[in-house]
Amino acid sequence: MINYLAYRKFVNLKNGQRVMLRFLNEQDEEGLLRMFQEAPEEDTRFLKQDVKDVRLVKSWLKNINYRKVLPLMAVNLENNQLIADATLHRGKHAAKHIAEVRIFVSRPYRNLGLGSLMLEELINLAFKEGLMWLKAEIISDHKNVIKAFQAKKFEVRTILEDYFIRKDGLTHDVVLMMRPVQKKEEAEF
Numbered sequence: 665m666i667n668y669l670a671y672r673k674f675v676n677l678k679n680g681q682r683v684m685l686r687f688l689n690e691q692d693e694e695g696l697l698r699m700f701q702e703a704p705e706e707d708t709r710f711l712k713q714d715v716k717d718v719r720l721v722k723s724w725l726k727n728i729n730y731r732k733v734l735p736l737m738a739v740n741l742e743n744n745q746l747i748a749d750a751t752l753h754r755g756k757h758a759a760k761h762i763a764e765v766r767i768f769v770s771r772p773y774r775n776l777g778l779g780s781l782m783l784e785e786l787i788n789l790a791f792k793e794g795l796m797w798l799k800a801e802i803i804s805d806h807k808n809v810i811k812a813f814q815a816k817k818f819e820v821r822t823i824l825e826d827y828f829i830r831k832d833g834l835t836h837d838v839v840l841m842m843r844p845v846q847k848k849e850e851a852e853f
Contacts, residue, residue, distance in 0.1 A: 666792055668730045673785060676833055681740075683747070688735035693725050694763050695746040696737075699770055707771055709830055710803050715768070726751060734763075734793070738778055747773045750782035754792060754800075757806040761796040779809075781797040790845045797842055803828060818843040 673685040680719070689698070700708065700715040708715050715721060728735070731754070738748035747770045750764040765786055769779045791796055800818060802809050818841040826835035 665764075666730075666789065672742060675778075677773070677778055677781075677783045679744075679776055681776070683737055683778065684739045684741055685782065686739060687730065688725070688728060688737050688749075688841055690725050690728065692737065692746060693722060695744075696725065696749075697721055699746045699749070702770075703768075703770065708768075710778050710806075710836070711768065711826065712766065712801075714831075715751055734786075735815060736782060736789070737767075737771070739843070748778055748782060752786055752793075752795070754795070763790055763798055764791075765798050765800045780816070781826075783813070787816060787843070787845065795845050797844055799843075800841045801827070802839045802841060804839050810839055813841050813843075816843065 668687050669689070671687055674687060675683050677683060699720075701719060703715070705716075713720060724735075731782060733754070734752040736750045736752075738750075739745070740747050748768060750765070750767040754760065755762040755764075761782075765783065767779050767782055767786075770822075774845060787798065788842050798818070800813055802813065802825060804810075814820075821840045821842050824838040824840055827838040828836045830836070
């Protein structure tokens with residue numbers, strides 16, 4: 665079992681910057697709100713929930729339950745600001761062995777390997793949590809994101825036509841990707 669409150673991991677980005685990974689906690693309200701409010705609309709339009717909705721974000725913080733959603737945050741160590749969010753959304757009932765992966769990286773920290781580092785850590789955490797499968801739903805136009813997930817052994821399972829609808833009514837196809845959560849001894853030689 666993971667000690668959610670004590671968990672810390674330090675990673676280096678491609679530019680040499682050191683970042684801390686830790687789980688979201690109730691004291692993160694200001695930082696989480698700032699991260700999402702400062703994000704341009706084009707960066708948030710494909711997220712499943714309206715992260716610009718202050719009430720929604722505050723409700724997440726009031727109802728943190730690591731057994732339902734495991735929210736991994738990246739923190740800029742220079743200014744202690746939240747810069748990325750990666751979550752495992754656990755399935756329920758007959759899908760309790762599966763978790764959906766969602767990742768958001770603030771624009772100044774993109775293309776530095778942070779999203780891939782966080783995805784790798786989610787895979788490790790899923791193993792520790794006893795999950796069997798990870799899934800991701802990615803807008804089909806986001807080819808680089810699909811490639812990044814494929815690099816972490818996610819496979820395309822199907823294309824869901826017109827599955828995602830934006831606030832303005834436009835629909836987009838979604839690529840459903842899945843990856844087994846392998847046991848460490850099976851994954852390494």
